Amino acid sequence: MTTPERTKAQQIATAAAEFEKARTGHSPTSVTVVLSGETLVITLHGAMSPAERALAVTPTGAAEIQAYRRKLFDTAADAFRARIKEITGVEVRETAAEVEPKTGTVVTVFTTGTVVQVYLLADAVPTDTWTSEAPSVGHEGGIS
Numbered sequence: 001m002t003t004p005e006r007t008k009a010q011q012i013a014t015a016a017a018e019f020e021k022a023r024t025g026h027s028p029t030s031v032t033v034v035l036s037g038e039t040l041v042i043t044l045h046g047a048m049s050p051a052e053r054a055l056a057v058t059p060t061g062a063a064e065i066q067a068y069r070r071k072l073f074d075t076a077a078d079a080f081r082a083r084i085k086e087i088t089g090v091e092v093r094e095t096a097a098e099v100e101p102k103t104g105t106v107v108t109v110f111t112t113g114t115v116v117q118v119y120l121l122a123d124a125v126p127t128d129t130w131t132s133e134a135p136s137v138g139h140e141g142g143i144s
Contacts (some may be wrong), residue, residue: 009033016042017062019080020106023072024049028106035112040092041107048104054099065101073097 006014013031021027029046048056048065055061073095081092097107 008033008087012042015080015083016044019076019083020044020047023076044106046104047106048099048101053104062101066099067107069099070097099120116130
């Protein structure tokens with residue numbers, strides 16, 4: 001029996017988990033990869049170690065964790081960008097990452113110069129209520 005070829009999203013998720021493990025020694029509990037147009041969003045769920053979560057309960061500790069995670073991201077960004085290009089065949093133009101210290105979720109956002117807002121929902125939205133085409137917002141503020 002042959003195993004099916006993994007999708008690019010699965011390959012990126014695996015690469016992201018491997019990079020996280022190599023950088024921190026801690027594997028995320030799961031990885032979500034979403035591509036919409038030119039925007040790739042990678043969410044590492046449960047990426048913080050128990051020690052990081054314990055430190056993050058205070059505002060000072062949370063700030064330290066955010067600074068530490070940004071530094072980790074910055075040191076590995078070039079290698080991971082190269083891996084994404086290898087998988088997708090497309091150059092990554094811009095990168096940014098943020099950690100939510102209260103939940104331990106790390107969101108890495110790759111954009112092409114646009115503003116990206118990422119909202120992590122408390123639960124999944126049923127796929128039958130979601131369309132495959134995302135609406136775009138015109139410069140007048142309406143949804144088109």
